[in-house]
Each structure stands twice: as C-alpha cells, then as structure tokens.
Amino acid sequence: MVRIMAVHRYRLRELEALRALITAGTTVGAAQRLGISQSAVSRALTQLESRVGRALFERASGRIEPTEHALRLNDRLDPLFATLADIEGTDWSARAEEPLRLIIPPTLAHHFIIPKVAKFIQAAPNRRVQLDIQATDVLVSGILDGRYDLGLTSGMIQRSGVTLIPWRKSKVVCAMPENHPLARNDVIVPADLQGADIVGFLGRLGTRTLMDQILGLAGVQYNLLAETATNMAALELVREGLGVTFINPFPLVSRHMTGIVVRPFKAPIEYRTSFVVPTGKPPTDLARQFMRFVRLSTPKDPYSEPA
Missing domain, CATH: 3.40.190.10 (Periplasmic binding protein-like II)
Incomplete structure (x- = not known):
C-alpha cells in the first residue's frame, strides 16, 4: 500500500513540475514555486516526457517554450489541481504576492464581472485580484506591455500580440x-x-x-x-x-x-465576448482558474450562448 501511494505521489510531482515550468518559464522559477531544486524539476520533467512518449518543452532563443502537447496536457490538469486546492484549503500555485491582474471594460465590469470576482475570491480567500476598469484600447495596450494578465472584452479586436479566447457569442x-x-x-x-x-x-x-x-x-x-x-x-x-x-x-x-x-x-452582425491574453505566453494559473470559474458560473440567457 505504501509503495502504491508513493508512485502516485511521484507522478503528481511530475505534473506539478509541468505546470510550474509553463507558468514560470524557467526551471529556476519552477523550482522556486515548488520549493525543490532545479535538478529535481528537470528530472521530473524528463520522467514525464518518458511517460507520455514525446517532448514537452523546446529551447528557443535561450528560453524554454512548452510544446502544443504540453499546453493541451496542462489544460486538462485544471480540474485536478482545482480539486486538490479545495481539499487542501489552499491554491497551490497562487502566492499572496502574485495576484491576478485583471482588466475589464466598464459595461462588462459593472453589469457582470464584479460579482464573479467576489465569488471567485470567496471560494478561495487566499486568492488576490487586482481589478482595473478601462476602455478596450487601454486593455489591449496593457496586455501588450505586461501590466495585466487577463482581460475581457466584447470589442472587435484585430491586433497582433494579443490572443482572444472566445467565451460568449450573441447577435445584434x-x-x-x-x-x-x-x-x-x-x-x-x-x-x-x-x-x-x-x-x-x-x-x-x-x-x-x-x-x-x-x-x-x-x-x-x-x-x-x-x-x-x-x-x-x-x-x-x-x-x-x-x-x-x-x-x-x-x-x-x-x-x-x-x-x-x-x-x-x-x-x-455577431459579437464575440472573449478573454484576452498575450500571444505566445501561457495564461497564469490564476487566470486559467478565473476563466474556468466564469465559464462554469455564467447562467443561460435568451441573447447569448457559449462561443
């Protein structure tokens, strides 16, 4: 029995290393997040790549970039780590000094998102959110220069450097x-x-x-x-x-x-209300959790549907 539990825990550490490296972008940062050595992170990822049978990270211009397979695997881990956070009464990935930096246009903020932010924090009180309310053009520039982790907008954005993740669609x-x-x-x-x-x-x-x-x-x-x-x-x-x-x-x-x-x-005329993230940079874990929370807690209405 002891041996079985140890094997499962060992695999969990491999998955933790995957998420930590995707979020931090470096093995040093991942090691700091997990409280282990840099070599332990590298070893866990090597073992995980051996299990899945393909490369999960590539080195490009001195940086470690996750492959498409790594990003898909990380997306599928959201429910697992959300459950673990609920069981442990803490959010494994969100340190007190690392809040979710969120920017929303006034209409979405005041008529929908602010109550969601409150419930998101109440569900795990150690979460911190910095909420800024600005027009969509300010939102885009803030995402581009790294001042915000996540935005939401219904604006018709066509701008390189930001990626839209569709959330709702509606007709005029x-x-x-x-x-x-x-x-x-x-x-x-x-x-x-x-x-x-x-x-x-x-x-x-x-x-x-x-x-x-x-x-x-x-x-x-x-x-x-x-x-x-x-x-x-x-x-x-x-x-x-x-x-x-x-x-x-x-x-x-x-x-x-x-x-x-x-x-x-x-x-x-069809509108898309979307999450906005920087292109080429995986969303932070807290941003992923917030997007999932908003999707799951959006009620049905006669004018919009999931995108």
Whole structure:
C-alpha cells in the first residue's frame, strides 16, 4: 500500500513540475514555486516526457517554450489541481504576492464581472485580484506591455500580440422605448428604420462602421440624433425617448430593463465576448482558474450562448 501511494505521489510531482515550468518559464522559477531544486524539476520533467512518449518543452532563443502537447496536457490538469486546492484549503500555485491582474471594460465590469470576482475570491480567500476598469484600447495596450494578465472584452479586436479566447457569442439587437411604434414588430429589418431617429456609436467603433454599411446597402435614410461610446449610454438615451439603437445584448439586456423593449435585428452582425491574453505566453494559473470559474458560473440567457 505504501509503495502504491508513493508512485502516485511521484507522478503528481511530475505534473506539478509541468505546470510550474509553463507558468514560470524557467526551471529556476519552477523550482522556486515548488520549493525543490532545479535538478529535481528537470528530472521530473524528463520522467514525464518518458511517460507520455514525446517532448514537452523546446529551447528557443535561450528560453524554454512548452510544446502544443504540453499546453493541451496542462489544460486538462485544471480540474485536478482545482480539486486538490479545495481539499487542501489552499491554491497551490497562487502566492499572496502574485495576484491576478485583471482588466475589464466598464459595461462588462459593472453589469457582470464584479460579482464573479467576489465569488471567485470567496471560494478561495487566499486568492488576490487586482481589478482595473478601462476602455478596450487601454486593455489591449496593457496586455501588450505586461501590466495585466487577463482581460475581457466584447470589442472587435484585430491586433497582433494579443490572443482572444472566445467565451460568449450573441447577435445584434435593436433597443427602443417601450412605446415606440417598432415595438409592435417581432423582428426589426433595415427597411423598418427609414426616417427613424437613431442613437448611434462614435465613428471609431467597429459597430458603427458595420451599421452604416448595412443601412447604406438597404438605402435607408435615418436621423442620427446622438452618438456615444458605450452600450449603457446608448440605452439610457433610448430610455429617455431619443430613438432606437443597435447593441450587443450581452450582458446588458440579459435581464429586463425598465422602459426599454428589445427586438432581434435582421443583420449579419455577431459579437464575440472573449478573454484576452498575450500571444505566445501561457495564461497564469490564476487566470486559467478565473476563466474556468466564469465559464462554469455564467447562467443561460435568451441573447447569448457559449462561443
């Protein structure tokens, strides 16, 4: 019995070495995380590579880079180490001085993510999170220069150096005051907006460009009464009776909003709400845990689905 337990524990140390090296990027850093010698880390990884029958790390430009197989194996270990953390009452990989540096745009933060952050910390009180709330352009630059570990955005980002990990997808909707004539329609089509008063978005935003193209192709002439940069501001102007707007329904209209009616809009616009990580650098263990927690704790709603 003693021998069997020792063999299983030995294999666990190999898996711990894998995760530690992927997170730290060096055998020295991995050894410090695990409290063992650098040679012990190298030995554990050599034995693990022998077990799986393929290389898990490659040296490139003086750095140790995980192979695709190593990253896939590490992803599959998340449930194992989450369970071990629950059993031990601690998070094996997150030191007190290494918080999750999280950046979220205002709409997602205030209308969805902040309660998730609270529950994430409450589930393991030794976790620390640094939450910054900024616009998507600040989010991207912060991820690129290493000031943040993880971001979330619904923005249409096309920028080298950052990788989007899809989380939710949703289709554009039309929002209007509850007494608006178009509220009688089950679905809004571009032709319905001929002569309508519209609350739009600033020209630098991707949604505005797509909407101009769609309405232009349909030959629709409309009255642009106001332009804004956020979904929340657009909805508040609509609530005041200023006109109709087109928005990503997740997460703002996942629940009832007083004074506003939402209808599907027949247009080929799909939004992706995604996690944002730096390209070529594996997410930290705390970032992986947070992404998994958010995915598992997101309730169903009529306007979005898993991406």
